[in-house]
Amino acid sequence: MTEKELLSQIKMDYLLETARLAGEAIMEVYGQKELFDRVDYKSDDSPLTVADQRSHEVIKERLSKAYPDVPLISEEGKETPYAERKNWTAFWLVDPLDGTKEFIKRNGEFTVNIALMYENAPLLGVIFIPEAGTFYYGTKGTGAFKKSTDSEEAPVKVAERSKALTAVRSRSHTSEDEMEVIRSFPVEHYVATGSSIKFCLVADGTADLYYRHGPTMEWDTAAGQAILEAAGGKVLSGGNALRYNKESLRNPSFLCRGFK
Template identity: 40%
Template sequence: MPDYTLQTLLDLAKSAAVEAGREVLNIYDSGDFSAYQKQDDSPVTSADYKANDIITQRLEEATPDIPILSEENMHASLAERKQWSRYWLIDPIDGTQEFIARSGDFAINIALIENNEPIIGVIYWPPGQTLYFASKDQGAFKASPEKECQIRVRELDDPGSSVVKIAISRRQSRDKILSKLTRERTYQTLPLGSCSLKSCFIAEGKADVFMRIGITGEWDTGASQCIIEEAGGRILAANFEPLTYNQRHSLENPDFVVMGDQRVPWQEIVQYTKEK
């Protein structure tokens, strides 16, 4: 196996995400795309497929020995996947529903998983021409047309009583999310679209916590996990168990929570019980 450096692989992922994102934005601006329903009733568009083709081709050309697991490709069996020591994990468009609804809250996600752990995370937000990226033990960064800088989660003035900023889905009940949190705190809600952009908001200190209740796949959290953890936060299943990658037949995630300032007693705040 070629001895790629982590920086080389990060640069590749960044380049592929931006290239795919620019094409997706062209399609978004033109409005010339087709939308379909997948077997699980989730939406997919011709733009998802175009982004997937671009990313897959770029990664295969540069790293033909590294397998690719994408939401929009046929998924290998667990028996085959268990042979992978590392692989690319892709969500060509995170927030397809937002793309269709024209809210602008969608992103391109690319992660590199090694030994079942995300070690590279790249999230590109096409409408804002903004790139979030991280690699293991190297910090998290944001590059926009204005500047590039390292990002960190927000440190609350008083971790025990400060107002907590919650990133919530535009399409999820605010009351449903607040019902999962202790009423002994004061909350400010920030509506946003895709899962990965909410995680990026936490990574750069614009929000403090995000709880996802509902079906997602491992490709929805791989890039986010690397970025949020390099920015000083954490992402865990909503019962505070670690998320897993490539260890189960199903690629579905459990409900999960993304947390900023680690001095905050999150396990006291998140009062999660799995819905029946």
């Protein structure tokens, strides 16, 4: 299947509704103390909530129903052996609740991330911020957009500034190694936020760069990379675009840039 043939089968409205419904499932947990307080921890000590699991089930059910021939990798799904997935041409890469730490802190900075991958690169991305009711989405060759649940879509584009840059920092993970890289650019302003919202702020020109040194997983970045690239930006690691479906799904350090 070619990239064009794959995209012809994908309905963006359906993906936006899928993200909205997943966000609705998250917010139901957010508002119920007995469910909100049920937090488990994975083998890497990252938190797992009822909201992560419920969002995953919504996305898995809807994507498998509408696109049964496109396999799924989800943070909360069953791990697929590399020997099987390495031959996939197209697949979904999903983080049902990105920013679980921010969810637990109740600061609203968490997202639903859905990406469509083709030949191990992001082709399409949807990010939904449930508490704000805001979508960011983009498709290769088509552009990137922002809308709320009750408004029309508006195109977004990177700022392409060359000086007086704004850097976006992680709310929970910023390290001195990251700050050292950020200071090598003409940065004059900083903004902090959680989850994949950082990609969105670079995509819409609010910020100009985001550097991540610490560990992330492929589902953390795929949707954001698709949107940022559709908005005219880049996500680079060692000077090359961040790649996916590696034997290890852990990402290297990377730089998101929307500046010249």
